[in-house]
Amino acid sequence: PERADITYFGAGPALLPTDVLETAAASLVNFNGTGLGLAEHSHRSQLASNIVNEAKKDLATYLDVPDDYDILFMQGGGSGEFSATVYNLVAVWVERRKQRILKDLGVEDNKQLPENVIKELQKAVDEELKIDYLVTGSWSLKASQEAARLIGPEHVNVAADAREVNGGKFGKIPEESTWKLSKNPAMVYYCDNETVDGVEFPRFPAVLAPKGVDEPIVVADMSSNILSRRVPIKNFSVIFFGAQKNLGSTGVTVVVIKKSLLPPTVANAEPSLVRKLGIPNGPIVLQYSTIAKNNSLYNTLSIFDVFIAGQVLKKSLNTFPNKVDGQQALSEKKANLIYAALDAHPESYKVVPDKSVRSRMNICFRVTHLESGIDDSEKTFLEGSVGVGLTGLKGHRSVGGIRASNYNSISLEGAEKLAKYIEEFAAKPRK
Numbered sequence: 001p002e003r004a005d006i007t008y009f010g011a012g013p014a015l016l017p018t019d020v021l022e023t024a025a026a027s028l029v030n031f032n033g034t035g036l037g038l039a040e041h042s043h044r045s046q047l048a049s050n051i052v053n054e055a056k057k058d059l060a061t062y063l064d065v066p067d068d069y070d071i072l073f074m075q076g077g078g079s080g081e082f083s084a085t086v087y088n089l090v091a092v093w094v095e096r097r098k099q100r101i102l103k104d105l106g107v108e109d110n111k112q113l114p115e116n117v118i119k120e121l122q123k124a125v126d127e128e129l130k131i132d133y134l135v136t137g138s139w140s141l142k143a144s145q146e147a148a149r150l151i152g153p154e155h156v157n158v159a160a161d162a163r164e165v166n167g168g169k170f171g172k173i174p175e176e177s178t179w180k181l182s183k184n185p186a187m188v189y190y191c192d193n194e195t196v197d198g199v200e201f202p203r204f205p206a207v208l209a210p211k212g213v214d215e216p217i218v219v220a221d222m223s224s225n226i227l228s229r230r231v232p233i234k235n236f237s238v239i240f241f242g243a244q245k246n247l248g249s250t251g252v253t254v255v256v257i258k259k260s261l262l263p264p265t266v267a268n269a270e271p272s273l274v275r276k277l278g279i280p281n282g283p284i285v286l287q288y289s290t291i292a293k294n295n296s297l298y299n300t301l302s303i304f305d306v307f308i309a310g311q312v313l314k315k316s317l318n319t320f321p322n323k324v325d326g327q328q329a330l331s332e333k334k335a336n337l338i339y340a341a342l343d344a345h346p347e348s349y350k351v352v353p354d355k356s357v358r359s360r361m362n363i364c365f366r367v368t369h370l371e372s373g374i375d376d377s378e379k380t381f382l383e384g385s386v387g388v389g390l391t392g393l394k395g396h397r398s399v400g401g402i403r404a405s406n407y408n409s410i411s412l413e414g415a416e417k418l419a420k421y422i423e424e425f426a427a428k429p430r431k
């Protein structure tokens with residue numbers, strides 16, 4: 001088939017706008033008349049810096065990222081960030097705890113920490129260090145497991161496990177009042193949109209809102225819903241996302257981070273103390289302060305992928321004069337169309353997550369049929385969809401069913417086409 005014949009609903013990597021790909025393809029051979037392809041240009045060149053700076057600026061404009069936040073382009077994907085968030089925010093926690101002990105004991109901050117300070121710090125790490133996770137789906141579960149692997153399960157507090165309120169399966173978000181948050185955690189981590197389970201936080205959790213001096217350190221994985229709705233950036237310490245769903249091509253991961261978290265910590269200044277305390281000190285390429293200091297060009301970065309992300313941002317800025325609010329309205333319209341078609345036929349379809357937490361991005365449902373049973377109907381549904389150019393609809397292998405990923409590159413026409421197919425399939429007689 002031709003590219004134009006297909007609407008691809010895969011969960012990631014996702015569709016990219018064809019005009020962006022055409023520009024990118026030409027740039028791979030000869031970028032801006034330099035005679036050299038973009039993937040061949042040095043990441044140390046002015047040209048590379050310009051591409052990074054332009055993408056940062058456009059992302060900040062599109063999402064209204066405040067000035068006291070920095071934007072980093074990193075490598076290692078969303079999964080790399082499961083580890084990076086732990087390394088970096090535990091180091092910040094230890095540094096702050098160290099400062100408090102020094103103050104309490106009236107000791108000056110000095111490279112050579114006295115034994116009693118080290119002892120106090122060790123005690124604090126052993127007894128107080130916690131990272132809180134809201135486990136609402138497969139990806140936040142994976143992040144919490146990575147944290148347990150890195151610093152030990154005794155430091156990981158699962159403040160909420162969605163399976164406990166939904167018969168052992170993901171599909172709901174427990175009431176905020178039931179979350180068991182720690183007193184002073186290194187971070188509260190959650191995944192804003194669970195790609196596999198189709199669960200999205202409807203809004204920023206009120207209990208995590210900043211409260212004056214004692215701001216909670218909130219970290220969110222927005223890999224699969226960034227750029228699709230307005231985000232109260234000020235409420236977060238770190239937001240991260242892989243580019244490959246709503247931003248660009250696979251190969252870069254974006255971190256939006258509060259600048260106050262970037263000054264050196266024990267992890268930079270006192271690696272031997274970190275070793276003594278028994279907390280992990282991650283690879284330098286995952287260290288936010290190092291990447292920020294070098295404007296994301298500490299080591300070889302795929303400028304080509306940053307360029308594609310930049311082109312997508314330019315296109316979005318041109319399409320939506322009111323920036324991400326415009327995309328948000330469209331995303332909601334598309335999702336509503338698809339959910340309405342599903343809800344209209346309860347005899348044929350069952351949306352997996354609870355209505356209150358339905359994702360606008362990953363629409364997960366089962367095809368049911370009273371007589372023929374689920375499996376057969378889903379196979380027929382999928383075969384028929386491919387026949388009309390709707391592809392990539394198979395659910396994640398861990399949960400089965402159907403998943404329509406309604407990312408930004410799915411046009412309104414694409415969503416309409418899927419809604420129509422859902423309607424028509426329900427109307428067909430099936431054995």
Ligand code: PLP
Nearest residue numbers: 077078079139195221223224242
């Ligand atoms: N977080 C979310 C929400 C995801 O959907 C994914 C991948 O689909 C990841 C993290 C992992 O990303 P990566 O494959 O880039 O490591």
